[in-house]
Amino acid sequence: MILMSRIWAISRNLIKEFLRRRALVIFYILISSSYTFLFAWWIHNNEGQADEKIQTFLSYSLSLTAVMLSLLTFFFSIATISRDIKRKEIFTVLTKPLSRGKYLAGKFLGMAVLNLVLLVSTTGVILGFAYLLKYTEPQSDYERAKLDELVFVARQGVQPTNLDMPDIKSEVEKKVNDKMAELIRSDPQIYQGNPQAVDAMRFNLTKDYTNELTMRYRTAPTDGTILWHFTGIKPKDHANKSVILRYKQEPYPQPPDDHVVNEWMIGPRNPLDFGGKGLRTDKQIVRTFHELPIPVSEVSEEGELYVLYHNPAINRATIVFPTDNGMQALYVAGGFMGNFIRTVTIIYLHLLFSSCLGLAMGAWLSFPVAVLLVLVVYVLGLCSTFVDSALTWAAGETLRTTMNFILKIFPKYSLYDPVPKIDKGLIVPYGMLLSCLGYMVLIKGGLVSLFGYVVFKFRELARVIA
Amino acid sequence: MVDVKKNLVIETAGLTKIFRDFWGHQRVIAVEDLDLAIHPREVFGLLGPNGSGKSTTIKMLLGLLHITRGWARILGELPGDVRINTHIGYLPEETYLYPFLNARETLDFYGRLFGLSRHERQRRIESLLEMVGLTAVSRRQIGQYSKGMMRRIGLAQALINDPDLLILDEPTSGLDPIGTRQIKDLICELGRRGKTVLLCSHLLADVEDVCDQICILYGGKKQTEGAVREILVSNEASEIVSPLLKSETLTKIEDIIRHDYPDYQLDVHTPRERLEDLFLRIVSQAHAAELETSGAVIGSGIGDFLTDISGETDTSRRVLDQLVKGRTSQVESTAAGRGSGPSGVQLTPISETPVRPDVLDSLTAPSSSAPIPVDAEDEREYPLKKDESVDRSVIEGLLHKHIDSENEKDASKNHPDTHNGHNKT
Numbered sequence: 001m002i003l004m005s006r007i008w009a010i011s012r013n014l015i016k017e018f019l020r021r022r023a024l025v026i027f028y029i030l031i032s033s034s035y036t037f038l039f040a041w042w043i044h045n046n047e048g049q050a051d052e053k054i055q056t057f058l059s060y061s062l063s064l065t066a067v068m069l070s071l072l073t074f075f076f077s078i079a080t081i082s083r084d085i086k087r088k089e090i091f092t093v094l095t096k097p098l099s100r101g102k103y104l105a106g107k108f109l110g111m112a113v114l115n116l117v118l119l120v121s122t123t124g125v126i127l128g129f130a131y132l133l134k135y136t137e138p139q140s141d142y143e144r145a146k147l148d149e150l151v152f153v154a155r156q157g158v159q160p161t162n163l164d165m166p167d168i169k170s171e172v173e174k175k176v177n178d179k180m181a182e183l184i185r186s187d188p189q190i191y192q193g194n195p196q197a198v199d200a201m202r203f204n205l206t207k208d209y210t211n212e213l214t215m216r217y218r219t220a221p222t223d224g225t226i227l228w229h230f231t232g233i234k235p236k237d238h239a240n241k242s243v244i245l246r247y248k249q250e251p252y253p254q255p256p257d258d259h260v261v262n263e264w265m266i267g268p269r270n271p272l273d274f275g276g277k278g279l280r281t282d283k284q285i286v287r288t289f290h291e292l293p294i295p296v297s298e299v300s301e302e303g304e305l306y307v308l309y310h311n312p313a314i315n316r317a318t319i320v321f322p323t324d325n326g327m328q329a330l331y332v333a334g335g336f337m338g339n340f341i342r343t344v345t346i347i348y349l350h351l352l353f354s355s356c357l358g359l360a361m362g363a364w365l366s367f368p369v370a371v372l373l374v375l376v377v378y379v380l381g382l383c384s385t386f387v388d389s390a391l392t393w394a395a396g397e398t399l400r401t402t403m404n405f406i407l408k409i410f411p412k413y414s415l416y417d418p419v420p421k422i423d424k425g426l427i428v429p430y431g432m433l434l435s436c437l438g439y440m441v442l443i444k445g446g447l448v449s450l451f452g453y454v455v456f457k458f459r460e461l462a463r464v465i466a
Numbered sequence: 467m468v469d470v471k472k473n474l475v476i477e478t479a480g481l482t483k484i485f486r487d488f489w490g491h492q493r494v495i496a497v498e499d500l501d502l503a504i505h506p507r508e509v510f511g512l513l514g515p516n517g518s519g520k521s522t523t524i525k526m527l528l529g530l531l532h533i534t535r536g537w538a539r540i541l542g543e544l545p546g547d548v549r550i551n552t553h554i555g556y557l558p559e560e561t562y563l564y565p566f567l568n569a570r571e572t573l574d575f576y577g578r579l580f581g582l583s584r585h586e587r588q589r590r591i592e593s594l595l596e597m598v599g600l601t602a603v604s605r606r607q608i609g610q611y612s613k614g615m616m617r618r619i620g621l622a623q624a625l626i627n628d629p630d631l632l633i634l635d636e637p638t639s640g641l642d643p644i645g646t647r648q649i650k651d652l653i654c655e656l657g658r659r660g661k662t663v664l665l666c667s668h669l670l671a672d673v674e675d676v677c678d679q680i681c682i683l684y685g686g687k688k689q690t691e692g693a694v695r696e697i698l699v700s701n702e703a704s705e706i707v708s709p710l711l712k713s714e715t716l717t718k719i720e721d722i723i724r725h726d727y728p729d730y731q732l733d734v735h736t737p738r739e740r741l742e743d744l745f746l747r748i749v750s751q752a753h754a755a756e757l758e759t760s761g762a763v764i765g766s767g768i769g770d771f772l773t774d775i776s777g778e779t780d781t782s783r784r785v786l787d788q789l790v791k792g793r794t795s796q797v798e799s800t801a802a803g804r805g806s807g808p809s810g811v812q813l814t815p816i817s818e819t820p821v822r823p824d825v826l827d828s829l830t831a832p833s834s835s836a837p838i839p840v841d842a843e844d845e846r847e848y849p850l851k852k853d854e855s856v857d858r859s860v861i862e863g864l865l866h867k868h869i870d871s872e873n874e875k876d877a878s879k880n881h882p883d884t885h886n887g888h889n890k891t
Contacts, residue, residue: 005578009579020567087562088558088560091556092562095556096551099548463531
């Protein structure tokens with residue numbers, strides 16, 4: 001009890017420190033309230049569909065909140081420790097019956113409480129504006145219904161498999177071997193006696209050919225078809241009236257009016273064998289996501305759905321469904337409020353990790369150095385997807401493996417980003433939340449905190465490290 | 467009270483601190499082979515010029531710096547042991563407190579770190595604020611305090627846990643004379659109440675006034691160590707302080723001394739009032755007149771929660787109050803005496819023992835043949851240290867001769883010629 005009261009004393013002090021730094025508080029309130037208000041105002045005064053407007057509002061405001069609070073967490077968590085050390089207030093604190101570990105625990109608890117308050121208040125305002133827009137923006141019952149179906153909902157997305165697609169592994173391997181032999185013949189000075197270069201080129205070729213062959217089976221030539229097979233759809237659990245087929249198309253060559261016509265045959269069993277319900281969508285703009293409602297009766301009891309796509313000859317173009325969610329089935333799997341809470345919780349988990357990182361760096365380095373370091377980590381974390389793909393071009397297996405290992409230590413904010421899901425009405429899965437909690441906070445955050453604790457425990461506090 | 471091994475509160479042997487640069491190269495030897503032994507209830511002064519290693523020593527004892535060589539025990543444990551911190555109060559060389567907290571919040575924060583209950587915290591906070599004279603400004607953020615006020619609140623935080631060991635690094639730095647006097651009185655009182663105090667300062671007068679033992683450092687090494695009364699005693703001169711003497715009395719005393727010590731050069735002068743005493747008197751008068759101030763006021767006594775010697779709580783409080791007030795009234799009476807002339811001869815050893823007019827009067831009165839001894843009760847009323855090393859026989863011998871001489875001449879009991887002030891021979 002006394003132990004907790006000591007830790008809580010440090011936490012209380014940290015919260016007071018934040019509140020008494022009026023500039024910081026005013027800055028945060030102004031920024032957070034202003035961008036939320038400005039987005040809402042801007043959305044209200046712009047042309048467009050209500051669902052798109054609110055999606056944009058949710059996307060921008062939640063993303064900015066996450067970024068703002070992360071930066072605030074980094075700066076403040078570093079400052080609160082490095083200032084204590086630099087201004088020597090720590091002399092009077094750690095000469096009391098309080099261990100260094102408990103001092104750090106108190107700081108972390110304070111950051112956790114502070115972040116919770118700031119996040120809940122900010123996202124509460126966002127939620128309020130979102131509901132305000134929900135009741136003010138729709139111009140018709142249709143738009144209102146669309147909002148309920150597309151935005152204020154939590155839909156589960158299911159990726160299909162292509163039944164026509166064989167195992168491409170051996171084909172890819174053969175193509176890579178042929179290409180490598182050709183390259184070694186044509187550029188012997190580069191590849192002969194240089195296993196690193198050979199390895200790098202083999203890796204990249206494998207990736208390229210895999211994409212190429214995969215795309216081949218996501219492509220419908222003129223008057224051609226693709227057969228998609230979805231499994232695990234459970235729309236009946238949530239009394240769905242329909243399942244949404246969400247897709248994006250890229251035509252080659254580009255049609256003059258950027259529009260194509262699509263024909264579908266759907267059913268609980270393979271339409272090629274058993275037939276199905278035929279649908280035709282007229283003139284849809286390309287390179288944009290479209291949503292096609294399918295009656296829930298077309299889904300089997302086992303959650304299977306077959307979709308046969310036909311590219312009509314009138315399009316005079318080959319249609320490609322890109323690999324990044326170019327085709328998926330959506331069904332309602334939960335409510336918007338639960339989704340919103342999971343989104344806020346994941347952002348909060350990001351902030352907890354940021355607190356661990358900031359405190360560990362603040363306990364080790366001076367303020368400017370620590371800030372620089374965490375910003376590098378943060379940017380890498382935000383761009384983790386890009387960095388991962390960029391790394392595939394890194395020359396050499398050793399370098400790539402090493403870099404991959406190092407990057408595993410870094411947080412992957414983009415991997416656990418719930419905003420692109422909630423703004424499209426997609427469910428933010430519990431799996432993402434638990435994975436973020438376990439992998440990002442408990443494991444990575446724990447390791448970072450352990451590092452900070454060990455450094456802090458053994459450092460000489462009376463020596464200011466510049 | 468912590469059970470201290472070997473009955474030492476602080477013990478060091480060969481304590482050495484070497485500061486190195488980033489590359490591990492030796493840069494500064496801040497403390498070298500320092501051996502210290504501080505006993506319970508001692509007021510120990512660590513003296514030295516700037517950069518002599520005083521603060522570094524303290525920081526090593528508190529675990530804020532690593533010990534390069536040697537070892538240290540504080541309250542029987544290794545430095546940095548969190549458990550012993552419960553019994554330690556520490557005032558750093560500058561007041562490192564959170565500027566965004568006010569005085570009450572500051573004390574509350576440190577009280578929480580000691581795990582004190584809400585009720586106990588409130589009681590101690592009130593008591594300490596009253597003690598350091600910051601009650602009126604207790605809601606003001608510490609960042610807006612003057613240096614002296616920050617020092618006071620720093621001292622209060624060091625006492626919030628009623629420590630057994632008080633480590634004070636330059637406690638009077640930045641304080642006005644009243645604050646300085648109060649802190650010195652407080653240290654004396656804490657020592658009397660059984661606290662061990664490690665005082666680190668380069669202000670020699672402060673250390674001399676309050677310390678039992680001192681250790682002088684220079685260049686990180688111990689130069690000398692011992693009891694203040696032994697180190698500072700001078701065996702080459704005697705000093706007599708008396709009210710202003712008649713010229714013939716003075717001549718007689720001079721004659722006697724010249725007769726007994728023909729080769730000795732006598733120095734007779736009228737002492738001046740100390741600036742500290744004058745300042746204290748003026749500020750005390752202003753305080754008594756309740757003039758407004760936005761700063762600290764004269765604190766009152768000592769925090770009543772601070773560990774007491776059994777059964778002396780009331781007396782101790784009264785004594786400390788009297789110390790502050792008594793000294794002021796003493797100054798006042800001295801100043802007043804300028805106009806009314808001396809009331810008798812006063813003899814005072816070279817120390818700050820307050821003057822007792824009744825005793826001194828009796829020394830010069832014809833009916834007296836010997837100084838009135840100071841009884842035990844009176845000793846308690848004046849707790850500052852007496853310099854027992856002063857040889858009183860010379861003074862008393864002189865006075866006996868003087869009184870005998872006066873009797874022989876059947877001198878008048880009234881002294882017609884008086885001058886303002888005192889003579890100091």
